[in-house]
Amino acid sequence: xxxxxxxVFYENLLPGSRLANRLADLGYRSQVVPVATAMVAAAxxxxxxxIIADLALRNGDFCGIIRELxxxxxxxxVPVLGYADPKNEKLVDAAVAAGANLVAAEAGILDQxxxxxxxxxxxx
Numbered sequence: 001x002x003x004x005x006x007x008v009f010y011e012n013l014l015p016g017s018r019l020a021n022r023l024a025d026l027g028y029r030s031q032v033v034p035v036a037t038a039m040v041a042a043a044x045x046x047x048x049x050x051i052i053a054d055l056a057l058r059n060g061d062f063c064g065i066i067r068e069l070x071x072x073x074x075x076x077x078v079p080v081l082g083y084a085d086p087k088n089e090k091l092v093d094a095a096v097a098a099g100a101n102l103v104a105a106e107a108g109i110l111d112q113x114x115x116x117x118x119x120x121x122x123x124x
Contacts, residue, residue: 007051010032050117083104
């Protein structure tokens with residue numbers, strides 16, 4: 001049986017690299033998308049079950065990428081789990097407004113990943 005695929009984007013090595021390891025521990029395959037602007041094309045091509053992304057880009061706007069994902073008929077259904085510093089309320093609010101299914105605190109993403117995945121992958 002093929003393990004479900006999670007596309008992952010991060011700029012900061014920690015917790016990003018740990019996130020891929022944690023996903024493997026939970027039975028997921030993960031593919032790191034090294035450039036945020038390549039996420040939509042990667043999601044179309046790879047057909048992931050979830051996208052997990054560090055929302056705080058140094059040079060760019062991941063919220064714009066979320067809007068693209070949610071506007072594309074091929075990727076609209078893919079849940080987006082973002083993480084950021086909760087003190088950055090503007091970024092958190094912008095990600096939710098763009099269509100992120102859930103935004104988690106960066107500090108808790110690794111410890112709470114199983115519950116967060118259950119939440120974003122729940123079928124209404």
